[in-house]
Amino acid sequence: MQSTTWGDNNQQDMCFLNDYFDEKLCRKPKGMKQILLERGKWKEGLRANCQLCKNGDKDPNRVDCCARRIISLEPDFVAQKGALHEIISTAGHKCGRLQKTVPLGLDSVNLTTIRKFARKTWHYMDIYRKEIEGKLAEYAVKKYKSHRHVLDNILEELNKVEI
Numbered sequence: 001m002q003s004t005t006w007g008d009n010n011q012q013d014m015c016f017l018n019d020y021f022d023e024k025l026c027r028k029p030k031g032m033k034q035i036l037l038e039r040g041k042w043k044e045g046l047r048a049n050c051q052l053c054k055n056g057d058k059d060p061n062r063v064d065c066c067a068r069r070i071i072s073l074e075p076d077f078v079a080q081k082g083a084l085h086e087i088i089s090t091a092g093h094k095c096g097r098l099q100k101t102v103p104l105g106l107d108s109v110n111l112t113t114i115r116k117f118a119r120k121t122w123h124y125m126d127i128y129r130k131e132i133e134g135k136l137a138e139y140a141v142k143k144y145k146s147h148r149h150v151l152d153n154i155l156e157e158l159n160k161v162e163i
């Protein structure tokens with residue numbers, strides 16, 4: 001986990017440092033309480049999570065009901081992108097909205113095509129399990145007409161070829 005900057009250019013590490021006085025915590029990720037304590041935003045008796053937040057209630061007027069809510073509203077946490085997004089951006093690419101794009105892509109393929117590919121994939125898996133590879137596997141998949149019945153014939157045929 002990388003460090004972050006909050007408020008008026010304050011650095012904060014997300015893990016306890018190597019020389020933290022409590023050896024058990026050295027290099028371990030900080031919890032929400034520790035993060036809020038360091039920011040002066042921890043209140044005694046604050047709960048980690050509350051029922052409203054668990055229920056998905058995002059009332060913008062409720063800003064300090066629980067530690068999770070307070071942290072989720074901190075500007076540096078709001079600005080934090082997911083790890084995958086960061087990797088894609090760092091590589092100089094634009095990160096499309098995968099959660100929207102993937103279902104759209106899948107919806108654009110008709111069910112018959114999906115079933116054909118699924119069936120072919122099963123045939124390849126079955127053939128690979130029988131340790132048939134390369135050109136022979138491709139040949140065997142083409143010969144695969146119905147479920148398992150044809151495969152036995154194909155295996156006999158392939159065995160003849162090897163002899």
Ligand SMILES: [Zn+2]
Nearest residue numbers: 050053065066
């Ligand atoms: Zn809450």
